[in-house]
Amino acid sequence: MAHDTTIRTGAAATVPVRAGTAPARRARRTRQVAAWAFLAPVVAYLLAFYAYPLYRNLDLSLRHYTVRSFVQGDAPFSGADNYRTVFGDPSFGPALLHTVVFTGVSLVFQFALGLALAVFFAQSFRLSATLRALFLVPWLLPLIVSASTWSWMLNSDSGIVNAALGVVGVDPVNWLTSPQWSLVSVIIANIWIGVPFNLVVLYSGLQAIPGEIYEAAALDGSTGWSTFWRVTFPLLRPVSAITLLLGLVYTLKVFDIIWIMTRGGPTDSSTTLATWSYRLSFGSLLPEFGPGAAVGNLLIVMALVCGLVYIRIQHRQAT
Amino acid sequence: MRLSRSARRRLGAAAALTLTACLTVACSSSDPGSGSADAASGPYTIWDPYPQFDDGSAWVKLLNTCGAEAGVTVKRTGYDTTDLTNKALLAAQQDNSPDVLIVDNPVVSTLAEAGALTTTEETKLDTAGIEPNLLAAGQLGGKTYGVPIGANTLALYYNKAVLTKAGVDPAGLKDWAALTAALAKVKQSGGKGITFSAIGTEEGSFQFLPWFWGSGAQLTRLDSPEAVSALTLWTDWLKQGYAPNSVLNNTQTTSWQEFATGDYAFGENGTWQLANAKKTGFDYGIIAIPSRAGGTAPAPTGGEFVTAPVRSDKARYAVSQRLITCLTSADNALTTDTTLSYVAATAAVQRKQVAATPELAVWVEAVKAAKGRTSDDLGTRYPKISQPLWTAFQAALSGSQSPPDALKAAQTTAAAATR
Numbered sequence: 001m002a003h004d005t006t007i008r009t010g011a012a013a014t015v016p017v018r019a020g021t022a023p024a025r026r027a028r029r030t031r032q033v034a035a036w037a038f039l040a041p042v043v044a045y046l047l048a049f050y051a052y053p054l055y056r057n058l059d060l061s062l063r064h065y066t067v068r069s070f071v072q073g074d075a076p077f078s079g080a081d082n083y084r085t086v087f088g089d090p091s092f093g094p095a096l097l098h099t100v101v102f103t104g105v106s107l108v109f110q111f112a113l114g115l116a117l118a119v120f121f122a123q124s125f126r127l128s129a130t131l132r133a134l135f136l137v138p139w140l141l142p143l144i145v146s147a148s149t150w151s152w153m154l155n156s157d158s159g160i161v162n163a164a165l166g167v168v169g170v171d172p173v174n175w176l177t178s179p180q181w182s183l184v185s186v187i188i189a190n191i192w193i194g195v196p197f198n199l200v201v202l203y204s205g206l207q208a209i210p211g212e213i214y215e216a217a218a219l220d221g222s223t224g225w226s227t228f229w230r231v232t233f234p235l236l237r238p239v240s241a242i243t244l245l246l247g248l249v250y251t252l253k254v255f256d257i258i259w260i261m262t263r264g265g266p267t268d269s270s271t272t273l274a275t276w277s278y279r280l281s282f283g284s285l286l287p288e289f290g291p292g293a294a295v296g297n298l299l300i301v302m303a304l305v306c307g308l309v310y311i312r313i314q315h316r317q318a319t
Numbered sequence: 320m321r322l323s324r325s326a327r328r329r330l331g332a333a334a335a336l337t338l339t340a341c342l343t344v345a346c347s348s349s350d351p352g353s354g355s356a357d358a359a360s361g362p363y364t365i366w367d368p369y370p371q372f373d374d375g376s377a378w379v380k381l382l383n384t385c386g387a388e389a390g391v392t393v394k395r396t397g398y399d400t401t402d403l404t405n406k407a408l409l410a411a412q413q414d415n416s417p418d419v420l421i422v423d424n425p426v427v428s429t430l431a432e433a434g435a436l437t438t439t440e441e442t443k444l445d446t447a448g449i450e451p452n453l454l455a456a457g458q459l460g461g462k463t464y465g466v467p468i469g470a471n472t473l474a475l476y477y478n479k480a481v482l483t484k485a486g487v488d489p490a491g492l493k494d495w496a497a498l499t500a501a502l503a504k505v506k507q508s509g510g511k512g513i514t515f516s517a518i519g520t521e522e523g524s525f526q527f528l529p530w531f532w533g534s535g536a537q538l539t540r541l542d543s544p545e546a547v548s549a550l551t552l553w554t555d556w557l558k559q560g561y562a563p564n565s566v567l568n569n570t571q572t573t574s575w576q577e578f579a580t581g582d583y584a585f586g587e588n589g590t591w592q593l594a595n596a597k598k599t600g601f602d603y604g605i606i607a608i609p610s611r612a613g614g615t616a617p618a619p620t621g622g623e624f625v626t627a628p629v630r631s632d633k634a635r636y637a638v639s640q641r642l643i644t645c646l647t648s649a650d651n652a653l654t655t656d657t658t659l660s661y662v663a664a665t666a667a668v669q670r671k672q673v674a675a676t677p678e679l680a681v682w683v684e685a686v687k688a689a690k691g692r693t694s695d696d697l698g699t700r701y702p703k704i705s706q707p708l709w710t711a712f713q714a715a716l717s718g719s720q721s722p723p724d725a726l727k728a729a730q731t732t733a734a735a736a737t738r
Binding site: 067070071072073151155158174262263264266267268269282284 | 401404405408411412425426429430432433434435518519520521563564565567568577699701702703705706710713714716717718719720
């Protein structure tokens with residue numbers, strides 16, 4: 001394999017260099033400088049675009065910012081005050097609960113529907129490629145377009161969904177404007193947007209399962225459901241795990257769909273940590289950067305914990 | 320050419336380092352005009368919230384003319400309104416504010432509180448001719464931080480055909496009781512009542528304030544009996560079916576779209592919809608929003624202030640002052656306010672506007688009765704009151720709390736936040 005050769009040449013090149021002789025030392029130093037120089041772009045990139053913003057966000061969340069101190073740059077260090085404010089806020093409990101429900105329900109349905117469609121499309125039939133391509137549309141549309149469209153469809157008075165319900169004799173539902181339904185509505189829209197991603201990744205995972213295994217299973221008398229549960233599903237596990245992790249990280253921070261459809265309302269009934277963080281920092285005339293950053297950091301920690309759980313599971317599977 | 324191995328490596332290292340440098344410091348020559356240009360030369364920067372106007376528009380031409388009169392070149396950037404507040408705060412933090420900043424009136428007190436704006440005293444701007452109720456939105460602690468370029472406010476658009484069918488005379492709608500009775504008649508005649516925006520943002524508070532103030536309530540006491548009566552008015556309209564449930568999610572634009580369908584008798588909307596009103600294809604009229612006891616309710620003022628942000632180079636203020644005076648001078652204000660569909664900030668220009676367009680008379684009346692949201696020296700306490708207020712009307716309209724309970728909760732939150 002090509003991969004192996006590069007490693008071997010790399011190892012071979014290091015052997016002749018031995019510490020002690022002056023030219024060898026110089027050669028080694030040049031190589032080290034070169035190595036660092038090649039490393040420098042990516043390190044600089046990571047520092048400038050990842051480490052520094054993270055540091056700034058942490059710094060924002062640990063200081064007491066007012067508009068005045070934001071401009072003057074002399075905000076006093078306030079320790080965990082912003083976090084205490086956030087935890088003590090009556091919006092915190094509902095926002096956390098909505099985040100968990102929104103993420104959990106979205107993931108379950110996105111994954112189940114995505115997997116069902118992937119298995120369906122795995123058997124090639126006429127127009128299957130076209131149909132599969134059509135399923136990608138929600139993913140390709142800009143979020144502002146899809147969220148606005150959902151918002152129109154679910155409008156209480158002039159929406160097509162209530163019109164359709166009216167035809168079959170069901171009373172209109174205030175999808176976006178009643179506290180009972182607003183979270184359900186944004187979850188439905190989010191599932192619709194997330195299915196294509198699951199479909200694509202799981203479909204490519206299915207392609208990677210060798211046909212011989214299915215043949216062997218068929219010879220052993222396995223059919224339909226049992227093939228799916230005993231062959232397809234276990235073999236898809238690594239792909240499923242990464243799909244779910246990516247979906248989770250993505251869903252935790254979903255903001256645009258909710259903001260466009262309900263603004264997190266009515267009265268916090270569809271507020272998640274992401275929309276709350278935005279509302280604190282940018283949603284009113286007087287920005288509250290400190291608590292806003294604190295909520296943002298909580299989201300990062302949640303995503304990080306899930307990532308660590310994933311790595312641990314993967315590690316256990318490997319050993 | 321054959322390079323030795325180490326030479327090649329060194330070259331590679333140099334290339335990689337250059338790339339790094341380019342990543343951290345932008346890899347282009349920096350703009351010579353920005354930053355430390357001296358007072359006489361260098362373009363003067365102007366930021367405004369009118370991205371809809373391009374370089375060929377009357378507005379940008381006016382900016383260039385004013386620049387030419389002051390003997391400088393101007394560099395103008397148009398931002399989205401909501402974006403501009405954060406941009407202005409960041410610019411103030413990094414000490415590269417524009418010379419002239421045109422900003423939405425409730426933001427003036429926020430920026431002034433941040434120490435980002437100069438006072439009119441410091442820049443020697445004349446505000447004598449400005450209507451006091453409009454200027455108040457830019458005043459904090461006895462100091463004025465800008466000059467209003469014009470104002471807009473809210474009134475009720477009505478659909479003549481729908482009212483005629485219901486047998487309602489719009490001229491008689493002077494108080495809440497008459498308006499509610501009219502809505503009942505409209506509903507009986509098969510029409511739809513009224514649409515407005517009660518969304519859970521500042522836009523919703525803006526639309527609720529005419530009713531809130533029109534009841535006699537004060538922003539310093541959200542749970543007063545007057546305030547409860549205003550919220551009960553809205554809630555009852557929803558319960559009776561006089562207003563659609565979609566108001567909870569309506570922005571002023573979607574509320575306008577509902578009115579533009581031609582089914583609704585009334586739509587609460589602003590001066591800026593006048594141009595669109597002509598395109599609806601039905602006969603419309605405009606009345607001032609009535610107060611509870613009768614007469615015109617004070618509506619909140621919209622519209623921007625022209626301000627001069629704090630700069631480290633104080634020598635630039637003299638030119639900024641000339642630019643602002645030019646932009647807000649009577650003739651130019653007339654052009655600008657006509658372009659923006661605003662009502663002028665001085666009585667003299669208002670009279671000219673009404674002479675040219677008689678239908679503006681009702682708007683001029685509404686602006687005269689209007690009140691800045693940050694007025695009464697509320698300043699930056701206003702946003703902390705507005706948010707509990709919109710939470711309260713969302714709770715009451717969606718039925719999760721009764722109007723008195725919702726407003727009581729709002730008052731508790733607002734009192735804690737503004738203490």
